[in-house]
Amino acid sequence: MTTTETTTHPDTVVRANPARDTWNVLTRELKPVVRDPFTLIFSLVQPLVFLGLFGPLLVGTSGAPVxxxxxxxxxxxxxxIVLFGTGATGSNLQYEMMTGSHERTLVAPLSRSSLLVGRALKEIAPIVVQALIIVLIAWPFGFTINWAGLVAGLVLLAVFGxxxxxxxxxxxxxxxxxxxxxxxxxxxxxxPLLILSGMLLPLDEAPAWMRAVATVNPVNWVVQAERALFAGDLGAVQILWGWIAAVALAVVGLAVGVRAMRKSN
Structure with missing residues (x-):
């Protein structure tokens, strides 16, 4: 009886490269979006309903011009859009875990951190596309665009997302x-994050306890920063607090996410 021993030369071992692996995961996650862009349009139904139905109520209540x-x-x-869209993306990963797809990626020659970071970065593309569509829809109805504020606002939304x-x-x-x-x-x-952010209704007349909670709600500061940016008030202090909130959320989210992915089995 003859036995054959197979050895692998060290040079043939595929070593993890976080930057390359993150790019590979990012492109993999973007392919379904490119193949089926209708999902981006369908996800705009909810914000369009708010824009078309809730917006006129605000006009009638405030008496301000459209x-x-x-x-x-x-x-x-x-x-x-970011809150509801990216907040639910974990369900896609749950589906992959149930079908066994996630387990196959875990044994692939990829760094564990890239599996989380690449997925998180994928959220930038839908955010930018959907935000631009909403802005273009609102433009003919009197919404003015400050182009520098628009670019900065989209970057802030991406970091937050x-x-x-x-x-x-x-x-x-x-x-x-x-x-x-x-x-x-x-x-x-x-x-609670949505209501206590003032994105739908002003919190100026809200109970004191609600205003107090809103001050520690990162979504509130991102909303205020976006309003200042789109209004062209690029020196507003709200923009600084919005960036602090978004960057802090991104750092914390990626840190705990990478740790959870490394422990995944």
């Missing part, structure tokens, strides 16, 4: 095989 109301309301709608997406993926990893728990936690957190 353009002025849109100038206040549209930035909040853009943050809403990366952090929120990373947290959503982390929640999916922590609630593996318990889809109901993912949606329970997600819905429990999303709506």
């Amino acid at each position: 353009g002025e109301t849109l100038q206040w309301f549209v930035p909040g709608v853009l943050v809403m 990366v952090g929120l997406g990373a947290l959503s993926y982390t929640l999916a990893l922590k609630t593996k095989d318990r889809e109901w728990l993912f949606w329970g936690v997600q819905q429990t957190l999303i709506f």
Whole structure:
């Protein structure tokens, strides 16, 4: 009986390269979006409903001109897109875990951190496309565009979306095989964050306790920063606080997400 021993030369070992691996994961995650762009359009139904139905109510309540109301309301709608869109992306990872696709990626010669970072960066493309569509729809109705503020606002939304997406993926990893728990936690957190951000209604006349909670709500500061940017008030202090909130969320989200991905099995 003859036995054959197979050895692998060290030079043939594929070593993990975080930058290259992140790019590979990013392009892999973007392919379904490119193949089926209708999903981007369909996800705009909710913000368009708010823009078309809630916007006129604000005009009637405030008595302000349509353009002025849109100038206040549209930035909040853009943050809403990020909040609802990236906040639910963890469900895609849960589906991959249930079908076994995620387990196959774990044994691939990829760094574990890239599996999380690449997915989180993927959220930038839908955010930018959807935000531009909403802005273009509101433009003919009196919404004015400050182009420098628009670019800075889109970058801020992207940073915020990366952090929120990373947290959503982390929640999916922590609630593996318990889809109901993912949606329970997600819905429990999303709506208080939305209401206490002032994106739909001003909080100036809200109870003192609500205003106090809003001051520590990162979504509130991102909303205020977006309003200042789109209004062209590029020196407003709200922009600084918005960037602090978005960057802090991105750092925390990526840190806990990478840690959860490394522990995934």
